[in-house]
Amino acid sequence: MSVHYQGGCDHVHVQAHAEPIDNHECHCNVCKSVTGQHTTHVAFFNYKDLSVDHPEKMKRQPFNADNPDGPLELCTCLDCGAALMLDDKVKRIRVAVPNVMGYDDSAFPKADYHAFYDDSKGYDKPDDGRPVYEGLRPEFSWPNPA
Known part of the structure; x- marks a missing residue:
């Protein structure tokens, strides 16, 4: 199986064997x-x-x-505390945050859209040409559990 992206830390290595099924710039309060x-x-x-x-x-x-x-569970390394991934207890998805989880962020495709934006956050709506949604992109559907 080919490796598209590698992240993690010196103790735990995380590998992506496919392209992301969703790739966005998140504005949610939890990510913040x-x-x-x-x-x-x-x-x-x-x-x-x-x-x-x-x-x-x-x-x-x-x-x-x-x-x-x-x-969703945040998985961190027991040895060094590095953030590794988000793991879905339902086993539908796993999540990488490239610039936080040891990946080369520049190797990832640019986020396709802005997710979880709302006017109450006190900053201007993004205006970079990418779509802006109040949640995930409307056509996103959660995959079946593994």
């Missing part, structure tokens, strides 16, 4: 609080397309502190 960034480049992969060589070395915690029973 977890990354400390104004916006975050986020790539969704089908669950089986993102693999980890040492899952036993991952610590899992809720991605959304306000919804600790939600489907």
Whole structure:
């Protein structure tokens, strides 16, 4: 299986074996609080397309502190604390945040659109030619569980 993207840390390596099924610039408050960034480049992969060589070395915690029973878990390295990926307990997707999770962000395709933007956030609506949505792109459909 060919490797399209590699991330992770010195202890846990994460590999993407396909292109993302969704690739967006996220404006959600959860991404802001977890990354400390104004916006975050986020790539969704089908669950089986993102693999980890040492899952036993991952610590899992809720991605959304306000919804600790939600489907996404932030996986970090037990040895160094590096953010590795978001893992979906339902096994539909796995998520890479290239500039936070050890990937070469410049190797990823530019985000296709802006997701989770709303006027109440206090900054101008993005005007870079990419579509802007209040959620994920309308045609996105969640894959079946792996």
